[in-house]
Amino acid sequence: LDKVLSGKPVAAKIRQTIKDLISSHDLHPAMSMIQIGNDPASEYYVQNIVSSGAKLNCRVDLTNLPSDASQKDLIALINTSNMDTSIHGIMLQRPLPKTINEYQAGLAVHPDKDIDCLNPINQGKIVLGEDGLLPCTPLAVLIMLAYYHLPVSGSNVVIVGRSPVVGKPLANMLLWKKPFANASVTICHSQSRDIASIISRADIVVAAIGQSEFIDSSMIKKNAILIDVGINEIADADGKNRYVGDIDYNSCYDKALAISPVPGGVGSVTTALLFLGLVKACLISSGINKTIDDFLGLILSDK
Numbered sequence: 001l002d003k004v005l006s007g008k009p010v011a012a013k014i015r016q017t018i019k020d021l022i023s024s025h026d027l028h029p030a031m032s033m034i035q036i037g038n039d040p041a042s043e044y045y046v047q048n049i050v051s052s053g054a055k056l057n058c059r060v061d062l063t064n065l066p067s068d069a070s071q072k073d074l075i076a077l078i079n080t081s082n083m084d085t086s087i088h089g090i091m092l093q094r095p096l097p098k099t100i101n102e103y104q105a106g107l108a109v110h111p112d113k114d115i116d117c118l119n120p121i122n123q124g125k126i127v128l129g130e131d132g133l134l135p136c137t138p139l140a141v142l143i144m145l146a147y148y149h150l151p152v153s154g155s156n157v158v159i160v161g162r163s164p165v166v167g168k169p170l171a172n173m174l175l176w177k178k179p180f181a182n183a184s185v186t187i188c189h190s191q192s193r194d195i196a197s198i199i200s201r202a203d204i205v206v207a208a209i210g211q212s213e214f215i216d217s218s219m220i221k222k223n224a225i226l227i228d229v230g231i232n233e234i235a236d237a238d239g240k241n242r243y244v245g246d247i248d249y250n251s252c253y254d255k256a257l258a259i260s261p262v263p264g265g266v267g268s269v270t271t272a273l274l275f276l277g278l279v280k281a282c283l284i285s286s287g288i289n290k291t292i293d294d295f296l297g298l299i300l301s302d303k
């Protein structure tokens with residue numbers, strides 16, 4: 001059993017799966033990536049996607065709208081990408097300016113091109129357990145657990161954080177009647193009473209709150225599996241910036257059965273999955289439907 005759940009080998013296997021699918025189906029995947037304004041953290045993420053796309057033979061058309069772009073400008077751009085048959089996926093970079101209604105923007109993205117799972121049709125499919133385009137971060141958590149053969153079926157999973165991009169879809173995915181899911185799920189959030197006692201009952205804890213090292217060893221049960229989705233930038237005593245998760249890694253390491261690091265954990269898998277989603281969307285446009293079970297089979301093969 002691996003104690004440190006590194007995302008690197010998982011991401012490498014996903015990238016290999018992407019390359020194999022592209023060559024075996026002769027695909028030319030292309031996504032439209034829309035960025036509004038120039039938030040520095042977003043800028044880093046966007047450049048990472050552009051360079052990953054180039055390495056994977058996936059075209060990334062980046063459009064940068066000014067920070068005062070209107071809802072109408074954004075919807076017009078989304079509609080252009082919806083109608084462009086050479087574009088298979090649309091990705092809207094967050095955070096969006098306050099002037100943009102994220103729900104309306106998500107509604108505008110065609111469900112078959114919705115590689116970031118913003119459209120309520122795709123969110124609804126998750127709740128119903130229907131196959132569709134899936135959100136990258138929750139999927140990264142499920143794939144990490146499957147890749148490292150960690151027991152999810154029948155387990156008590158506590159998710160800390162209820163955002164529409166991470167906590168809420170993940171909770172529904174963990175409830176799927178699938179061998180890699182089938183969990184009992186509890187979600188905590190900022191209004192939950194006595195979070196520590198809820199976390200202490202979890203076989204698996206998934207932290208997605210955006211609070212540096214919030215979960216320490218006193219809150220977890222012995223041999224808990226810890227998945228850290230949080231990415232928080234903090235300043236060291238010597239003034240240098242570094243990234244930490246929502247889980248206090250050093251405090252929890254000995255007591256945990258397995259723990260994902262930050263950086264180098266879930267985050268590294270997420271970007272690879274954005275391109276796997278793009279490949280899925282590209283296959284959909286050619287009338288080929290590959291399900292989550294098909295993709296998992298490919299990612300977990302020869303392990």
Ligand code: NAP
Nearest residue numbers: 137161162163166189190191208209210229230231267270
């Ligand atoms: P978000 O939209 O800000 O949601 C945070 C959630 O955490 C909310 O549900 C909030 O509760 C809850 N929360 C905040 N403080 C809490 C506390 N002290 N106790 C309990 N619950 C608390 O954040 P997000 O977009 O889901 O992202 C969460 C973290 O994951 C961030 O660090 C983000 O950078 C990271 N992230 C990582 C990836 C990746 O690929 N690894 C992708 C996306 C996000 P309320 O609902 O009550 O406000």
